[in-house]
Amino acid sequence: MIKQLIVGIAAVAVFAPSVHADSVPNKKSAAGATQSPSAMAEGEVRKVDKDAKKITIKHGPLQKLDMPAMTMVFQVKDPALLEKVKVGDKIRFDAEKVGGGFVVTNIEAK
Numbered sequence: 001m002i003k004q005l006i007v008g009i010a011a012v013a014v015f016a017p018s019v020h021a022d023s024v025p026n027k028k029s030a031a032g033a034t035q036s037p038s039a040m041a042e043g044e045v046r047k048v049d050k051d052a053k054k055i056t057i058k059h060g061p062l063q064k065l066d067m068p069a070m071t072m073v074f075q076v077k078d079p080a081l082l083e084k085v086k087v088g089d090k091i092r093f094d095a096e097k098v099g100g101g102f103v104v105t106n107i108e109a110k
Contacts, residue, residue, distance in 0.1 A: 039063075040092040040106070045085050046071060053079050055104060057093065065097060074104045081107045 043059030058071040074095060076082055084107055085091055094106040 040094050040108070042110075043091055043093060045087050045089045045091060047073075048082050048085065048087060050079065050082050053082070055082060055085070055107075057091070057104075059093075062095060065095065065102070072102070074102050076107075077103050077105045085109055 041059050041062045043057040045055060046058050047054075047056035049055070053076050054073050055076055056071065056073045060069045061067065075098075081104060090110040092108045092110060093104050095102050095104050097103075
């Protein structure tokens, strides 16, 4: 009986349709705008640390990283990115999870 129950549960897990929030078309962000997972996130620069190659950004939801809005410190892929912005700038940016941290891979002042 237990074996049949386990087989039944496994079958449901394998064959049941999986719906993840990121796969829902036209998912709206908290601000109400449609954002695809590959779209750049929006934020505001709070701190630029060129020596440590880090930037602190107050950002909206990062949908491709399944992260809510918050203020956090990011490493930068290329230190030259930090030359494009200053504290207080409104920005658009891309970030990726690398190892145990998050890295800004592209940044644009708005």
